[in-house]
Amino acid sequence: MTPTITAFERSPDGGKGLARDTRVRWALEEVGQPYAVRLVSFQAMKEPAHLALHPFGQIPTYEEGDLALFETGSIVLHIAERHAGLLPDDANARARAISWMFAAVNTIEPPILELVTARILESDKPWTWERMPLVVDRVRDRLRQLAARLGDADWLDGKFSAGDLMMVSVLLRLRMSGILDEFPNLAAYVARGEARPAYKRAFAAQLAVNTSELPTA
């Protein structure tokens, strides 16, 4: 059964691939699972039909028969558990890959979200530029630890996994800030993720949505 995901009718990033549907598209492309996309407007995301699918009024969602899921991490894990290619067969290695998925969203992403919030939601506040070095340093502290662990390996733990998919996706949010380039092995790690054919297909698919003509009412 072909699953249906939701994505922004028009992403706030204009197609840079930072909206979270890209993570789900990437996972589906890695495992070779075709999917349908339903685009939702900002207005529709806050309406009851979408809130029934996603309690926080966001994208992506994932529908497959009777199953409806929200939260990117759990959607990627669901895909990874049901198809080969994103989790190792060995039970211990599998559990460690899932640790990296949680590390991406609960250890690395929160300080990055704080940076994004400062730059976007608080950009007009008098404190923001004085405060920025503190926010950036919290991101840097985490990246330093991540870079130390990665070392000169290609991926975080053996072969590419859903843990890498999530971590690369989270790190991509830093590209514009320049912070990633302070850690050459992390920049190369992200570039390896982006070079994967499945990532390229996912990126192209979201870009096509975001550069198409919007339907007129």
Next chain:
Amino acid sequence: MTPTITAFERSPDGGKGLARDTRVRWALEEVGQPYAVRLVSFQAMKEPAHLALHPFGQIPTYEEGDLALFETGSIVLHIAERHAGLLPDDANARARAISWMFAAVNTIEPPILELVTARILESDKPWTWERMPLVVDRVRDRLRQLAARLGDADWLDGKFSAGDLMMVSVLLRLRMSGILDEFPNLAAYVARGEARPAYKRAFAAQLAVNTSELPTA
């Protein structure tokens, strides 16, 4: 095989149960799995032996035979997948419970972490008290959506699950702020979590550590 977890030798919260080992203790208590605890000092957490277990120099970790895991969410998921009591048997309900685990750590916890950061790490900054209403409102926005979804149900999706365990644990971080009390159904939800015998045992265990005499060198 009895797993070993790590916890703070002395938690920064003095035993309020907010350190993340409480989440893992709670999961182990829910499934009736005995466990051992190795306490680590702040200094030891930054040393190579601990960093080999936890790349970000934090607690908890989880060791069981050849398996070593970090990240609370993945440890709780690992426990939930291997023992009855924390995930439904039905595959779809199971996937939805995991969605709530990710929602707890990636949608609800980030704005709460930002609030904790503002109150602790930036408490001496000139902007902090002017900025605080913005930070609190971002927490409130998420809680409003969560409260709307929970409604008058006991738990987020059917019976108590690892999703509730993680969500209650994340919400507990708000207790001191008073924000939780603005949402009576969420306050009652958290109280239901705290009333579970397994939570009480987990809380008592961490409190005993944090109120014991420290060994003298």
